[in-house]
Amino acid sequence: MSHAAPIKAGLxxxxxxxxxxLEALAAEDERIVAVVNDSVGSSKLNGFQKxxxxxxxxxxxxxxxxxxxxxxxxxxxxxxxVSAASCFLTGRALEQVKADVAYAGFNxxxxxxxxxxxxxxxGATHHSIEDFAWLRPLTNITTIAPADAWExxxxxKWAAGHDGPVYLRLSRMPVPDLDIPGRKFTPGKAEVVxxxxxxxxxxxxxxxxLAAEAADRLSDKGLSVRVxxxxxxxxxxxxxxxxxxxxxxxxxxVEEASVRGGLxxxxxxxxxxxxxVPVERLGFPGFVPTGSTEWLxxxxxxxxxxxxxxxxxxxARGTK
Amino acid sequence: MxxxxxxxxxxxxxxxxxxxxxxxxxxxAQLGHxxxxxxxxxxxxTLYFGVMxxxxxxxxWADRDRFxxxxxxxxxxxxxxxxxxxxxxxxxxxxxxQPRSKxxxxxxxxxxxxxxxxxxxLGHGFPVATGIAIAGxxxxxxxxxxxxxxxxxxxxGSNWEAAMTAGFRQLENLTxxxxxxRLQQGxxxxxxxxxxxxxxxxxxxxxxxxxxxxxxxGALLDVLSASPKGRGKPLCVIANTVKGxxxxxxxxxxKWHHAVPDDAQFAQAMKELx
Numbered sequence: 080m081s082h083a084a085p086i087k088a089g090l091x092x093x094x095x096x097x098x099x100x101l102e103a104l105a106a107e108d109e110r111i112v113a114v115v116n117d118s119v120g121s122s123k124l125n126g127f128q129k130x131x132x133x134x135x136x137x138x139x140x141x142x143x144x145x146x147x148x149x150x151x152x153x154x155x156x157x158x159x160x161v162s163a164a165s166c167f168l169t170g171r172a173l174e175q176v177k178a179d180v181a182y183a184g185f186n187x188x189x190x191x192x193x194x195x196x197x198x199x200x201x202g203a204t205h206h207s208i209e210d211f212a213w214l215r216p217l218t219n220i221t222t223i224a225p226a227d228a229w230e231x232x233x234x235x236k237w238a239a240g241h242d243g244p245v246y247l248r249l250s251r252m253p254v255p256d257l258d259i260p261g262r263k264f265t266p267g268k269a270e271v272v273x274x275x276x277x278x279x280x281x282x283x284x285x286x287x288x289l290a291a292e293a294a295d296r297l298s299d300k301g302l303s304v305r306v307x308x309x310x311x312x313x314x315x316x317x318x319x320x321x322x323x324x325x326x327x328x329x330x331x332x333v334e335e336a337s338v339r340g341g342l343x344x345x346x347x348x349x350x351x352x353x354x355x356v357p358v359e360r361l362g363f364p365g366f367v368p369t370g371s372t373e374w375l376x377x378x379x380x381x382x383x384x385x386x387x388x389x390x391x392x393x394x395a396r397g398t399k
Numbered sequence: 400m401x402x403x404x405x406x407x408x409x410x411x412x413x414x415x416x417x418x419x420x421x422x423x424x425x426x427x428a429q430l431g432h433x434x435x436x437x438x439x440x441x442x443x444x445t446l447y448f449g450v451m452x453x454x455x456x457x458x459x460w461a462d463r464d465r466f467x468x469x470x471x472x473x474x475x476x477x478x479x480x481x482x483x484x485x486x487x488x489x490x491x492x493x494x495x496x497q498p499r500s501k502x503x504x505x506x507x508x509x510x511x512x513x514x515x516x517x518x519x520x521l522g523h524g525f526p527v528a529t530g531i532a533i534a535g536x537x538x539x540x541x542x543x544x545x546x547x548x549x550x551x552x553x554x555x556g557s558n559w560e561a562a563m564t565a566g567f568r569q570l571e572n573l574t575x576x577x578x579x580x581r582l583q584q585g586x587x588x589x590x591x592x593x594x595x596x597x598x599x600x601x602x603x604x605x606x607x608x609x610x611x612x613x614x615x616x617g618a619l620l621d622v623l624s625a626s627p628k629g630r631g632k633p634l635c636v637i638a639n640t641v642k643g644x645x646x647x648x649x650x651x652x653x654k655w656h657h658a659v660p661d662d663a664q665f666a667q668a669m670k671e672l673x
Contacts, residue, residue, distance in 0.1 A: 112537070133537060134537070136533060138560070138564050139560075139563065139564070141557075141560035141563070141564070143522070143526060143556070143557040143560055144526045144529070144557060144560035144561050144564060146526075147523060147525075147526025147527045147529070147530060147557065147561070148526055148527070148529055148530035148533060148561075148564070149530060150516060150526075150527045150530060151516070151526070151527040151528060151529060151530020151531040151532070151533065151534065152530045152531070152533060152534045153530075154465070154515055154516060154527065154530070154531050154534070155530070155531045155533075155534020155535055155537075155538070155540070156461055156534060156538070157534050157537070159530075174520055174523075175523065175526070175557075178517055178518075178519065178520055178523055179516065179517070179523055179526075179527055182507070182517050183507075183508055183509075183516050183517040184508070184509055185516075
């Protein structure tokens with residue numbers, strides 16, 4: 080097993096917010112159950128298991144069954160949260176996610192743990208950078224990649240109350256809380272992290288705080304950078320994307336995912352269709368070489384320096 | 400006449416209507432899977448008209464017994480059963496596979512009442528049924544869950560994932576029925592991977608296993624209506640069936656998996672199905 084780097088001061092492991100919220104919700108609503116594939120520890124569900132032993136359904140290392148069982152539990156009136164490494168949840172069980180959850184429309188919550196390249200050196204088999212592209216065409220699965228612990232808690236709470244399929248894409252990569260006064264979680268709506276008019280950076284999940292820091296650095300150099308936290312990848316906030324295109328004229332997307340078919344893909348689809356502007360997509364081009372999570376972030380520009388460079392590049396492309 | 404004889408007669412009458420009606424649907428649509436419809440119809444008729452507890456006016460009734468057609472291509476069998484059970488009017492059957500019909504080529508729970516989950520890709524129904532049975536076990540509900548798979552469908556590994564958990568959790572409220580017609584789409588199951596010893600395999604996974612003639616309505620009724628309480632195990636019913644059962648030129652012919660009848664064949668079948 081690979082181990083995440085020690086958590087630095089001021090950073091939080093969002094999995095704590097996930098389990099604390101789930102346990103609180105489960106204490107109030109006996110319909111809530113957890114379904115896992117021998118992923119109790121990696122999902123931090125040990126406490127849930129102690130409190131609600133009958134409501135932790137461990138089907139073993141059997142992802143197709145795990146997702147099918149969740150659909151059946153929903154049929155039987157339960158509210159299942161399926162928690163597993165996102166690479167196996169979305170990859171190994173993709174047809175079950177499609178047919179049993181999305182197409183059938185069951186009230187199942189899929190919680191992808193250690194998404195993106197959290198498993199670093201373990202390699203592409205354990206990375207989950209394709210999940211956005213796989214799930215976006217399954218149009219009724221609300222897909223949310225929270226940016227920090229606060230948003231993770233809000234998303235879990237919202238998912239429990241929402242009647243329909245949800246995919247929560249969580250990370251074990253420690254992130255700081257976004258310091259935004261008066262925050263309100265609204266699924267399907269982009270959150271303005273920084274106001275700006277010269278260019279827009281649209282990020283999600285673990286990369287939002289990097290985008291905010293890059294914007295602050297560029298602001299020192301006189302550039303007004305809008306930063307949007309696009310936590311909800313599906314249904315995506317089309318209005319916010321088009322407003323960014325019209326008002327700022329250039330967009331950089333940043334995601335811990337493939338540049339094909341995810342956040343960047345969605346932004347490119349929408350701008351190309353209605354308001355073509357230069358778009359630079361930061362993310363992974365495909366399978367990546369061996370390396371730690373931190374190294375992969377640096378190598379592929381998911382960093383303050385990388386985002387700053389992408390902003391310079393997209394502005395240099397200009398508009399016709 | 401004993402109550403059982405009456406029940407069997409009712410099932411037989413419904414099964415005959417289902418075969419005639421399903422074949423008419425396939426003939427009209429020039430689409431469908433009549434061979435697998437006909438091997439399964441006696442099983443569905445027994446469940447819907449002799450075994451299961453349901454209320455067609457309340458398809459969401461929490462304590463209803465559930466049936467999942469995992470071999471989702473056999474919609475001729477399922478739609479005629481649901482119609483005869485009162486879930487929707489008979490004229491809907493006329494729309495089978497027409498544009499925007501509620502009667503899709505594979506069942507969709509959002510289109511029709513009485514459908515428990517969407518199936519079509521093989522190996523999906525048994526895991527979902529296992530989840531329904533676990534929900535019942537968790538809440539102490541006394542509904543039963545039945546799932547019908549094809550025998551070739553047992554080649555999908557997800558079934559064996561479900562078998563492991565269903566046996567381990569002693570889901571006595573769960574019944575797996577295998578439509579053992581020995582023919583998959585292209586050829587015999589025994590020339591493909593071989594399925595035997597199917598009964599021993601399921602016993603080894605912790606199931607009680609019953610092997611019955613899948614066209615013997617009395618035998619099906621006995622094994623499926625027996626109370627599961629106290630069994631302490633899920634039940635696997637291996638129903639030995641004949642693909643295309645009831646129509647001479649279809650019986651045991653792999654090509655009738657998804658062949659469709661011309662007018663002469665349809666007329667011939669209607670003469671035989673009486």
